[in-house]
Amino acid sequence: MLGAENVLSAPSELAVYECDGFTIEKNLPDAVVFPHTTEQVAEVVKLCNRFGLPIVPRGAGTSLAGGCLPRGGGVVVMLTRMKRILQIDLRNRMAVVEAGVPNLELTRALAGTGYHFAPDPSSQVASTLGGNVATNAGGPHTLKYGVTLNHVLGLEVVLADGSILQLGPAWHPGALDLAGVLVGSEGTLAIVTKAWLRLTPSPQGYRTLRAVFNSVEDATNAISDIIAAGIIPAAMELMDQGILAAVEEAYHFGFPLDAGAVAVIEVDGLEAGLDDQQRRIESHCRRWNAREVLRAADPAQRELLWKCRKMAVGAVGRLSPSYCIQDGVVPRTRLPHMLRRITEISARHRVRIVNVAHAGDGNVHPILLFDERDRQEVARVLAASRELLQECIACGGSVTAEHGIGVEKLEFMHQQFAPEDLEAMHRLRDAFAHAGRLNPGKLLPSRHEPSPQFIRPLSQALV
């Protein structure tokens, strides 16, 4: 059906697919297939149905939550060979892509056109657009531009019964928004094979600032005031003292080592409004005792200011043999509280935690540092992770802003949602016939069995 070159079944070849970025649980699939067309995906699904095999769709495998883990074995459907950009239609502000196109490929293809695809998750070099759709990926620019969901015009999918369905790209008021539900459904309802994506006109200009604060509290207050003043920056990224030390040690950007936090803030839009916004942002930072506010004078300096944020996570490797990046979200005004709680949790569990955050969205990414050879420390890391996520729920937030539930966070679904809410999700899944066979054991805890407890990664432990 696919040709021998597109099927793997020897255990040695399958080992690569026993997990993704989440490596606590591993399991070998029975086979891995590499379809080149939607029709081939459909044939594979029908065949799996005939043999009662689970089906696990997979893009680049960058999920940190175990979204691509072949839990019950089965067939991993790799979409990475469906990697054509089928059309870039600037007149209609739309790109048509196959699921396996890496996010950055589309960005590159659009360079110089005056348009861009807005979602830019940190994994964008590798992660596929199909995977971005499956997890409703975000990134640093969601505050102003929204998440993947806001940029999907239509989808072609293969359903669990092997039928092919095209939804959109024209909006249909006389239909339920199935495409909108499939975005973020983590491959449990259908396999995305093609997407019609919205292109966004690129801004005329940017102003990028880096502000150094004495405390995290001051930084988050400044960020909150900026929003309250009616400014919606394209990005507001926060780094705390812990991560600054790592960045400084690695790259020597010249941060004062006693600084409490650094914020990288960017506004974009019409040139006519940018200087004014920049001035107002600066004065909000100064009001909260910013000891230094640096403006990027040119594109090269802008790149430099962003570089310290983008390289921050990588620098963590210098601090510790192992680390894990958490993903949680709280209402923006609860950020100071959340960061205080993280400090407490860190102290109580004797786990070093450093922070980066998409502060404008209230999206925290605490990074827990440890040594995976120390089993006791690992246990403390897991306990601290659990407490962090529970605090997000307690603040009225969510245990994941952009990474998804996967298998990692199943145990929290019962805490974040009432039984009736989960039952409604089950009914949605039930409506998709045979969906139980698609990416089983992900996103939604079983109606009957308790969810296994994971919380986090020895995996990145091994980074």
Place this chain on the structure above:
Amino acid sequence: MILPEHATLVPGSQSCVPADCDELSRALSQAADAGTPIYPVGGGTNWGYGAPAGRAGIALSTARLNRLIDYPARDLTITVEAGMTMETLAQHLASQGQCLPVDVPYAERATVGGVVAAGARGLRSHPAYHIRDYVLGLRAVDGRGTLFSAGGRVVKNAAGYNLCRVLIGSLGSLGVIVQVTLMVKPRPETMALAACTLGDPMAAKSVLDRLHQSGLYPAALILLAGPAWRQLPGLEAPSSSAFGRLVALCEGMSGEVVWMLDRLEHEWEAIGLKAETILREGAAQPAWQAMVNFRQPNDLDEQAVIVEAYLRPSDVATALCRIREMDPDASVLAQAHEGCILARIAPRIVEPLRSLVHAAEGTLVVAQQPAKATLDRRAVWGPPPPGFGLMQALKDRFDPRNILNPGRFIFP
């Protein structure tokens, strides 16, 4: 059309105005036991949207569920009960210098729940076009009387299925929405409408083809044609031979709007257009409101319906001209960036127009019909959409007795 009083449009129906969510749940579970149809009613402004209700039942009003639940303005979110009117919502938001940029007709009556259930579309371009891009979470009662929540109160959330999306625009056929959390925006400092006359139909296409790449970023770019637009408050009537008008909405900080208007003048001039009128702030409101209300005129008789079509933006001008050829009395409002056309046409051309739109891979529904509705479910919504089987399966699971707005949306 606006429903004058609850239930009068479904002969023999009763009305029920629950005091709170518990009462509403009870009413629904009783109705489910008895198999009584439930017609959820907010402000009654959308009775002309969808197919006419066939069977007598209960008009279930959310009027008393109108509380403000939580408004953490600095988080740019607000949580309200479904029965709050859009005008009241706007007042709360205005008190903090914020807004919800999706404008709907009759905001003084239209409710938040109704607007979400109908999947309201405004006049601005993306990202301010569709209410779905503002809904972060909601609570609803399904067809068994079970209350459930979907989504959350944070602006970014990847936990679980996004059930909000199936309820938005489902016209109350899966659940009665009782509470909504919305993302809101800072209110733009200032706004201006710029308008010009388009001489002939051919001009429309070349103008839109050339303006789509404008460096102007207008918040809305709207093409108007037909008799309804002869009179537009604050604007001079165009010469009788003119084909239509082009209207651009510029909004933002005052410096930005000054720049936009200047740039617009140059861009328009380069393609042979002249910005004849520029209306600012309050002076622009009557014209803006007239365009917002076009979707739901209160003077529809049997001679006219409003249809809504979605096409590739590049096909909009051509379709607009065809509509005017098919029905010389047709009036049209086209949203150039969204590929959306609203047209007031004679009911007899609904089907021919639908064929035309389908041939261009578009969609068409009837967005409003008169009190004495003449079009049935099939004529309003068109043939079953792709994935209809799945939608029906969803409907069966959320409303197994088919009591929620039976026959009004796409389900039998």
